[in-house]
Structures are given as C-alpha cells and as structure tokens.
Amino acid sequence: MSNRKRVFLSYCHADIEVALDIERRLRDDSIEVLSSFDLDPGSNIQTNLKYFVESSDIVLLLLSKDYFNSVYSGKELYEFLNESNKRKVSVIPVAIERCNIPWQLKNLNTINLYNNIDSGIESLKRQINVLTHVSFDNFSAENFEEFTYLLLKEYGFKNIRREFHSSDYGIDFVAEAFTKNPFGFTQKETWIVEVKFYRNERFSINTIKQLFEYKRSVLPHDSKMLLITNSILTSVAEEYLSDLQKHENTQIEVIDGIKLKKLIAKRKKLINEFLPS
The missing domain is CATH 3.40.50.10140 (Toll/interleukin-1 receptor homology (TIR) domain)
Incomplete structure (x- = not known):
C-alpha cells in the first residue's frame, strides 16, 4: 500500500x-x-x-x-x-x-x-x-489526555491542573491564559478544558450539549470553554455549535482532529511526539 x-x-x-x-x-x-x-x-x-x-x-x-x-x-x-x-x-x-x-x-x-x-x-x-x-490510532484515552496537557503547555497556558470527574459532568483541565486588552493591559482568562477521545465512533453533538449545560449550571457566565477531540466535527455539529453560540450568547471553542494536526505542525516539540527525528 x-x-x-x-x-x-x-x-x-x-x-x-x-x-x-x-x-x-x-x-x-x-x-x-x-x-x-x-x-x-x-x-x-x-x-x-x-x-x-x-x-x-x-x-x-x-x-x-x-x-x-x-x-x-x-x-x-x-x-x-x-x-x-x-x-x-x-x-x-x-x-x-x-x-x-x-x-x-x-x-x-x-x-x-x-x-x-x-x-x-x-x-x-x-x-x-x-x-x-499524524495519527491518533495508537492512542488510548489516557495518552490523548497526556498529549493535550503538552499541547496546552506549548501554546502558552499556565497553571494547568487536572480536574476530577463528577457523576454528572466531566472536566479534564482548568488552565489560565494571559492576554492583552486593546489598551495593552494584561488580563487573566480561566479556561475550562474538556478532552474527548473517540476510538471508532464519530463526534457526538451530545458532547457539546453536555458542555453547554455544565457551563450554564456551574460556571460563571464569562468563563471560557475549550473542547479538544481527535474526531472530526461534522457540518451538522458545526452548525449546531454556531447556532448555540449565537442564541445563548456563549462561547465554546472546539479543536477537532483537523485543527489539532495544524496546531501540531506549528510546534516542533509536538511534531516530535509523532515524527521523532
């Protein structure tokens, strides 16, 4: 082949x-x-x-x-x-x-x-x-979570800590990012990160629904949420996410398998995880 x-x-x-x-x-x-x-x-x-x-x-x-x-x-x-x-x-x-x-x-x-x-x-x-x-075929859910930790670190997130899953919701990481506003002042953002690894099945809209429910029920209104998955977002899932963010005035950033590969390609340390020299 x-x-x-x-x-x-x-x-x-x-x-x-x-x-x-x-x-x-x-x-x-x-x-x-x-x-x-x-x-x-x-x-x-x-x-x-x-x-x-x-x-x-x-x-x-x-x-x-x-x-x-x-x-x-x-x-x-x-x-x-x-x-x-x-x-x-x-x-x-x-x-x-x-x-x-x-x-x-x-x-x-x-x-x-x-x-x-x-x-x-x-x-x-x-x-x-x-x-x-780049392929995640040989990854386990634990491997993918460890890789996500490295990804967050390489892209500048600070104070990354793992969270425990409850019976109702599951959040994998909480991390901080420091950005500058239009006036040049540094401001801190808290990001809630969910990691979703799929072996064979495709990405489910239910994952987005659960994240939204978690944000609405537990988190402050201005908190930022990030979903990282090895799967591919279907056009139906993308449309659902877009409509949700418009009508509910909420933001859930999603990095699917395609975007993930592009992010890996920009960082040598991440590349070496898959293509060691």
Whole structure:
C-alpha cells in the first residue's frame, strides 16, 4: 500500500515558473504533486478542479499579488476553502512574495518562501508530513489526555491542573491564559478544558450539549470553554455549535482532529511526539 501524499498545487498562470520550481522541489518518493498545469484544457475546468481537490490530501495555494488580482484564482480560492471545509481537506497557503493575506486564510499557517526558498520548502515538506502522517490510532484515552496537557503547555497556558470527574459532568483541565486588552493591559482568562477521545465512533453533538449545560449550571457566565477531540466535527455539529453560540450568547471553542494536526505542525516539540527525528 502506497504511503505517498497527494498534493494539489494551485497557482495563477503568471506564477507558472515559480510553481514548476516548487513542484520540482517537492516531488519525491513520498509526495505526488498535481497542479493546474495538469488540468486537461479540453475538459470542464471546474469539474477537474473539484476532482483534484477531493482526491488530494492537501491543497497548496500559491499566493502572490498576481494570484489575488486574478478573477479566476479568486473564484478558485473560495472553491478550495468551501471544499476543504466540507471534505476536511487540509489547505496550506504558500506565499511567494509579500502580499496581503485575506481574512479567510488568517487562521491557516502560511508558509513563507520569499525570504529563503530552501528553508521555506523544508518547512512546507515538514508540514505536509505532519498533516498526512499524524495519527491518533495508537492512542488510548489516557495518552490523548497526556498529549493535550503538552499541547496546552506549548501554546502558552499556565497553571494547568487536572480536574476530577463528577457523576454528572466531566472536566479534564482548568488552565489560565494571559492576554492583552486593546489598551495593552494584561488580563487573566480561566479556561475550562474538556478532552474527548473517540476510538471508532464519530463526534457526538451530545458532547457539546453536555458542555453547554455544565457551563450554564456551574460556571460563571464569562468563563471560557475549550473542547479538544481527535474526531472530526461534522457540518451538522458545526452548525449546531454556531447556532448555540449565537442564541445563548456563549462561547465554546472546539479543536477537532483537523485543527489539532495544524496546531501540531506549528510546534516542533509536538511534531516530535509523532515524527521523532
């Protein structure tokens, strides 16, 4: 069984020379690269694009001023983001020059190639490797909880302490985060963290319901809640969470398996837990 990662590289025609160079640098025994260059000019381009996105592990968006000035590339960008949200395909923005990154991509980890392309390509390969190889298949619930503790620590949470489960509710960690308000003053936030590990079953909306009930019944109104799971949030669960937060004026941050892999890819210590050097 092949372990090659299938990567689709999207770019505008003005950047074709840079794109082909990146494609050459990426392609090896472990990475298969498809690009806009592989599209059949005699076929329906949108249909082909959809197929390439759906059949790829990762989509790379080659960002440049020309890319954002291209009407075609702009439509392509929204198509990729929509498909990635629906099908949980990972998208990695790759900047080949300084340009304004649109808000839709702000929460993604953009790889910078314009300062040093060699180190940038290495970072890109590492992120591709993480996003396609990181797996929680061999984890137990206890392993996943221990990993969550390391994740919280790596992302700056302080005074992380484990909590005991009651018969009605289960909260795994309480942690503190220190942020600055618009005036530059540091303020402390208390986060309640629930860890949910699934072996085979998919994410359940009941988990969100239980967290909300716990917050409404036990916690102060302004407390922050974080749910971390190895499973994937379905579109139904995402819609339910969005409606809940709007109508109940509450915030429950959810990091599912897809977001978790992206967070791992940003921290070497976390990467080494899965891909030791």
